[in-house]
Amino acid sequence: MRRNLFRVCALGAVAFLVLGIIAIAQAQRGDNEPTQGSPASGGGGKEAGVESAGTGPRLLPASTNVNPLRPGRSDFPADAVQAAAATTDAPGPGSNVLRPALLPAPQTPAPSAKPPVGDQAPSPESDGLVATDLAPSAAAKPAAPAKLVPPVRAPAGLVLEPPAERPVAVPAPAPRSATPSRLGPVADDAGRARAALLPVESARGESVQGESTRAESARSTEGTGRPGSPELEGPQSPQLTIQKTAPAEVQAGKPASFQVRLRNTGPVSALGVELRDEVPKGARLIATTPPASRGVRGELVWAFGTIEPGKEVSVEVQWMPLEEGHIGSKARVSFQAEASAKTLVTRPRLVVKAASAKRAMLGEEVVLGITVSNPGTGVAQNVVIEAHLPLGMRHPGGSELDYPVGDLKPNESRHVELKLTAVQPGPMAGAVSARGEGNLKAEDRLDLEVLAPRLDLAMEGPKRRFLEREAVYVVSISNPGTAPARQVELVAELPPGLKFVAANNSGQYEDATRTVHWLLEELPTKETGSVELTTVPVEPGEQKLRIRGSAEKGLAIHKEHPVIIEGIAAPQFEVTDTNDPISVNGETTYQIRVLNQGSKAATNVRITAQLPAELKAIAAEGPVRHAIEPSRVVFDPLPILAPKASTTYRVRVLGLKPGDQRVRVQLLTDEIRVPLTKEESTRVFSDD
Numbered sequence: 172m173r174r175n176l177f178r179v180c181a182l183g184a185v186a187f188l189v190l191g192i193i194a195i196a197q198a199q200r201g202d203n204e205p206t207q208g209s210p211a212s213g214g215g216g217k218e219a220g221v222e223s224a225g226t227g228p229r230l231l232p233a234s235t236n237v238n239p240l241r242p243g244r245s246d247f248p249a250d251a252v253q254a255a256a257a258t259t260d261a262p263g264p265g266s267n268v269l270r271p272a273l274l275p276a277p278q279t280p281a282p283s284a285k286p287p288v289g290d291q292a293p294s295p296e297s298d299g300l301v302a303t304d305l306a307p308s309a310a311a312k313p314a315a316p317a318k319l320v321p322p323v324r325a326p327a328g329l330v331l332e333p334p335a336e337r338p339v340a341v342p343a344p345a346p347r348s349a350t351p352s353r354l355g356p357v358a359d360d361a362g363r364a365r366a367a368l369l370p371v372e373s374a375r376g377e378s379v380q381g382e383s384t385r386a387e388s389a390r391s392t393e394g395t396g397r398p399g400s401p402e403l404e405g406p407q408s409p410q411l412t413i414q415k416t417a418p419a420e421v422q423a424g425k426p427a428s429f430q431v432r433l434r435n436t437g438p439v440s441a442l443g444v445e446l447r448d449e450v451p452k453g454a455r456l457i458a459t460t461p462p463a464s465r466g467v468r469g470e471l472v473w474a475f476g477t478i479e480p481g482k483e484v485s486v487e488v489q490w491m492p493l494e495e496g497h498i499g500s501k502a503r504v505s506f507q508a509e510a511s512a513k514t515l516v517t518r519p520r521l522v523v524k525a526a527s528a529k530r531a532m533l534g535e536e537v538v539l540g541i542t543v544s545n546p547g548t549g550v551a552q553n554v555v556i557e558a559h560l561p562l563g564m565r566h567p568g569g570s571e572l573d574y575p576v577g578d579l580k581p582n583e584s585r586h587v588e589l590k591l592t593a594v595q596p597g598p599m600a601g602a603v604s605a606r607g608e609g610n611l612k613a614e615d616r617l618d619l620e621v622l623a624p625r626l627d628l629a630m631e632g633p634k635r636r637f638l639e640r641e642a643v644y645v646v647s648i649s650n651p652g653t654a655p656a657r658q659v660e661l662v663a664e665l666p667p668g669l670k671f672v673a674a675n676n677s678g679q680y681e682d683a684t685r686t687v688h689w690l691l692e693e694l695p696t697k698e699t700g701s702v703e704l705t706t707v708p709v710e711p712g713e714q715k716l717r718i719r720g721s722a723e724k725g726l727a728i729h730k731e732h733p734v735i736i737e738g739i740a741a742p743q744f745e746v747t748d749t750n751d752p753i754s755v756n757g758e759t760t761y762q763i764r765v766l767n768q769g770s771k772a773a774t775n776v777r778i779t780a781q782l783p784a785e786l787k788a789i790a791a792e793g794p795v796r797h798a799i800e801p802s803r804v805v806f807d808p809l810p811i812l813a814p815k816a817s818t819t820y821r822v823r824v825l826g827l828k829p830g831d832q833r834v835r836v837q838l839l840t841d842e843i844r845v846p847l848t849k850e851e852s853t854r855v856f857s858d859d
Contacts, residue, residue: 399511402439407510410437411444411478415502423492426457431502433475434483443507444475446486453494460487478506517549519581521613523556525603532654533623534724537564537591543576543605543613544584551579554607556587563595563621576605596623596653624696625652626659626720626728635735636708638770641672644706644732648691648720649699656722659691661702664717668710668736675703694722708736711771738771738814740842744778744849746834752854753826758789759853763820763836767812774841776809778820781835785828785855793820812840826855 414432421427431448435441448463448471450456456471463471463486475484492498526540541558545551554576560566566589576585601617632644646663650656663678665671665685674680679688689702708714714736719729743766750759761780767773781803782788788804791797795807804822812818826832832855838847 398513399509403509403511404513405510407439407508408437409435409439409441409480409506409508411441411504411506412436413446413502413504415448417499421492423495426489426491427454428490429488429500429502430485431488432483432485433478433504435478435480438480439508440480441478441506442476442509443505444478444484445505446473446475446502447471447505448486448488448502449500450488450490451492451498451500453496453498454490454492457489457491459489463488517581518547519545519549519551519579519607519609519611520547521551521554521579521605521607521611522546523603523605523613523615525601525615525617527617527619529618530620530622531593532724533593533596533621535593537593537619539589539591539603539617540586541574541589541603542584542586543579545579545581548581550581551611552608553577554579554585554605554611557604557606558589559602559604560591561599561601561617563593563597563599564591564601565594566591579607593621596621596625620653622654623652623724624650624654624656624694624722624726626656626694626722626726627651628718628720628728628730630716630718630730630732632716632732632734634733635737638708638711638736638738641705641707642669642734644704644716645701646704646718647699647701648694650694650696652696655696656694656726657692659694659700659720659722661689661691661700662719663687663704664719665706666714666716666734668708668712668714669706669716669734670709672705672707674705678702678704708734711736711738739769740767740771740773740814740840741769742767742773742776742812742838742840742843742847744836744838744847746836746849746851748834748851748853750853752856755826755829755855755857757826757855759824759826761822761824761834761836761851763793763822764817765809765812765820765838766817767814770814771842772814773812774810775839776812776818777839778806778809779837779839780804780820780822781837782824783832783834785826785830785832786824786834786853787827788822789825790823791821794818826853829855829857 412434416430416432418427429448431446433444433446447466450469450471459471459473461473463473466472471488473486478484521543522545523541523543526542527537531537539558541556543554543556545554556574556576558572558574560570560572562570564570566572572589574587576587579585598620599618602614603617604612604614606612627649629647629649630644631647633642636642644663646661648659648661663674663686665687667685671680671685671687674687674689676689680686681688687704691700694700706716712735714734716732716734717729718732719727721727745764747762747764748759749762750757753759763778763780765776765778778793780788780791784802788799791799791804791806793806795809797804797806806820809818822834824834831852833850833852835848835850838849
């Protein structure tokens with residue numbers, strides 16, 4: 172958000188500045204138009220005509236030194252600086268006499284503007300020429316900018332190279348931003364210099380171009396260099412000697428020449444050789460051999476490129492002395508040297524392979540072979556093998572193992588073996604990896620299956636049984652594993668409440684341990700074997716029939732089969748009379764004997780004796796209390812009558828009337844919901 176706000180402000184300031192510059196330029200153009208035809212500006216006559224470049228000198232604009240970035244006209248002082256742009260009214264044909272023209276002195280820049288940078292200021296040792304090209308403003312361009320042209324005509328037989336343009340950068344006022352713009356010279360291919368406005372930086376030091384600058388910076392991090400030829404390897408020491416010669420004495424007004432010789436006295440080539448020389452002060456350049464270009468300060472420039480060892484080049488500068496005295500100039504040479512170096516870039520690699528049997532039996536030893544190799548082109552340093560074992564494999568060192576290999580040269584490999592023990596059946600998955608310096612990594616998977624038999628037991632038979640009732644149980648043993656089970660033994664252990672009767676398939680009973688054994692040589696996978704066991708319950712209560720199976724490799728399994736054994740309460744009774752027949756008013760006793768023939772105690776045994784009207788109960792006895800009513804005798808319930816136990820009830824009666832009298836007795840228990848009824852007949856007679 173702050174960056175966008177800053178950009179909007181900067182664009183507004185630039186727009187405001189451009190509008191101001193356009194207004195100033197239009198005002199200056201209006202002020203200059205009336206003076207263009209005045210004698211002071213060279214209007215009228217031959218000198219007023221502006222010739223095309225290359226045909227003769229071209230007049231400078233009247234307001235050359237007006238700064239287009241400052242408002243108003245400039246009134247120049249009388250002590251104006253003489254510029255090298257000259258008129259053409261020479262004394263006669265072939266004359267090389269210069270007639271300097273007066274130009275206004277440049278105006279002092281505003282305090283806020285920066286002074287000329289680097290080579291923009293004229294050198295004190297230059298030939299006195301001042302380039303009058305102004306750096307164009309961002310908003311307004313000066314009309315017909317002046318260009319520098321050859322000041323003299325060349326004598327016959329000489330080649331005169333026109334001097335290069337030398338632009339003068341005019342400082343611009345600081346823009347309305349936190350950091351002012353910077354004006355710097357940028358050299359083009361022709362050796363000229365032009366003013367370039369560098370990117371405006373924000374208050375935080377970020378370029379206005381922001382994103383594009385950072386993207387360009389990211390791309391610039393990629394290298395573009397290439398190794399040089401083998402000759403450039405090792406120390407490189409090119410050496411140039413320079414010698415400048417001149418006549419001992421020359422006369423003013425007569426052409427003279429300097430000679431400069433360059434020789435490569437070193438053992439290698441000198442690259443980018445460039446020679447620079449100056450036209451002596453008080454002299455005028457005529458020609459150079461070979462032709463030279465002009466530098467930014469007006470110096471003569473020769474570019475020779477490469478000078479091989481032992482080779483020599485030379486230049487000649489012809490000039491016209493104009494003043495008496497010692498004159499001369501300095502020649503400078505610059506060159507480059509190249510040195511190359513190369514190295515071999517290698518890339519190590521790691522490849523790890525794990526090999527073992529695809530299948531193994533439970534409890535067996537498994538050999539895991541691990542091979543790590545380096546198929547790369549460099550040395551893999553400090554290589555370490557790591558093994559991550561699955562849970563079903565065991566090693567004395569643990570499940571996470573490290574083995575240092577050291578360095579591996581290119582195409583070198585190492586092999587190690589681990590002895591593992593299969594301790595758990597099923598498919599196993601592990602990993603083997605190798606690592607080295609430089610973030611080298613490699614990994615391989617370890618997949619194997621551990622085969623093992625398994626045992627499973629099942630029993631079918633009654634879970635509730637009555638005493639003395641036989642029960643048949645079917646015991647099954649199966650192998651749901653992945654390998655055959657060998658030497659299988661099946662054992663059934665009988666509880667005290669069950670009595671062994673019989674077993675099929677050669678089952679052997681051991682009375683001392685109350686166990687039944689079956690043996691099986693082999694039980695294949697997905698197979699089931701069954702046996703039968705016959706028992707008789709002999710004790711009531713909960714009994715547990717235990718079975719277990721075992722085989723090789725330490726296989727073992729066991730199960731329990733609970734059996735609830737219950738007894739049967741079977742109470743029975745009989746009724747008898749002690750005297751039969753009896754006379755009227757005679758007595759007899761009815762005995763009621765109750766017997767529990769079952770295997771379970773009978774509870775709440777209740778006896779009731781129903782008497783006819785001709786009999787009268789006069790007494791009763793039994794294991795519980797009783798009640799004598801007019802027509803019956805009721806005994807209280809007997810809480811428990813144990814199995815095989817018996818009890819007797821007695822009822823004494825008196826015969827009232829003669830006849831066949833019948834007594835009805837009923838028996839009820841908790842186990843008998845419908846009463847058991849019995850009758851006993853007694854004959855009563857009369858003496859009459």
